Amino acid sequence: MTQTILKISGLRVAYGGIQAVKGVSLEVREGELVSLIGANGAGKTTTLKAVTGTQPIADGGVEYLGVPCKGKGAWDLVRQGLVMVPEGRGTFTRMTITENLLMGAFIRKDREIDTDIEKVFEWFPRLKERRNQLAGTMSGGEQQMLAMGRALMARPKLLLLDEPSMGLSPIMVDKIFEVVNDIHRQGVTVLLVEQNASRALQIANRGYVMESGEITMDGPADQLLKDPRVRAAYLGE
Numbered sequence: 001m002t003q004t005i006l007k008i009s010g011l012r013v014a015y016g017g018i019q020a021v022k023g024v025s026l027e028v029r030e031g032e033l034v035s036l037i038g039a040n041g042a043g044k045t046t047t048l049k050a051v052t053g054t055q056p057i058a059d060g061g062v063e064y065l066g067v068p069c070k071g072k073g074a075w076d077l078v079r080q081g082l083v084m085v086p087e088g089r090g091t092f093t094r095m096t097i098t099e100n101l102l103m104g105a106f107i108r109k110d111r112e113i114d115t116d117i118e119k120v121f122e123w124f125p126r127l128k129e130r131r132n133q134l135a136g137t138m139s140g141g142e143q144q145m146l147a148m149g150r151a152l153m154a155r156p157k158l159l160l161l162d163e164p165s166m167g168l169s170p171i172m173v174d175k176i177f178e179v180v181n182d183i184h185r186q187g188v189t190v191l192l193v194e195q196n197a198s199r200a201l202q203i204a205n206r207g208y209v210m211e212s213g214e215i216t217m218d219g220p221a222d223q224l225l226k227d228p229r230v231r232a233a234y235l236g237e
């Protein structure tokens with residue numbers, strides 16, 4: 001049996017009196033690419049924040065590799081391979097591209113960091129061309145590439161991606177989905193949060209649909225893509 005890497009059970013998260021996540025349960029198994037889709041404000045980002053401990057959990061729980069995440073700091077989780085690329089990228093704007101990538105590897109003590117930087121440059125040749133440029137001077141798409149590259153430098157077991165295609169040009173969106181697919185094929189387990197439901201489901205093994213803080217549908221990605229309710233609500237049909 002494949003190991004469950006992430007298990008979210010009955011998760012509830014509130015901002016003051018507002019319930020943003022209302023009893024969400026989902027799981028991600030080793031080797032999967034799972035997409036969590038839903039409209040703006042459905043509670044997807046809040047769910048990811050609860051997983052990494054950046055938003056307090058009101059009820060329910062999150063287990064990573066069979067152990068509750070509660071009480072663990074974000075860095076503890078990174079050390080154990082749970083790495084998130086946040087919405088809005090969060091790159092260090094006054095550092096160069098290479099420095100940003102090295103920051104992603106600062107928890108590591110092995111000697112393969114240079115090899116991994118070269119690997120990131122193979123995925124994103126644009127980053128190589130601009131490796132001495134300050135991150136803050138790059139376009140949104142380039143910053144997304146950098147944020148993903150930096151996360152890969154931590155050698156994630158589970159990569160959480162929050163809306164990587166948001167605000168990007170169509171060419172850049174193609175590139176980002178191509179790389180997410182590639183990262184998954186190379187063995188990284190991925191939980192992908194996206195509003196671009198069609199693209200996110202096309203590359204996923206399974207999917208969950210979130211609406212107003214709840215999971216309303218889930219299943220194999222190809223079945224969700226064919227589902228008339230998904231097609232009407234998220235694929236513009």
Ligand code: ATP
Nearest residue numbers: 015018020038039040041042043044045046047195
């Ligand atoms: P988006 O695609 O816009 O990120 P989402 O599905 O990720 O949408 P969340 O960002 O998780 O949704 O937001 C869920 C709900 O919680 C929304 O109603 C939002 O307004 C509310 N919310 C999010 N962050 C906060 C906050 N810091 N304070 C108060 N309410 C918040």
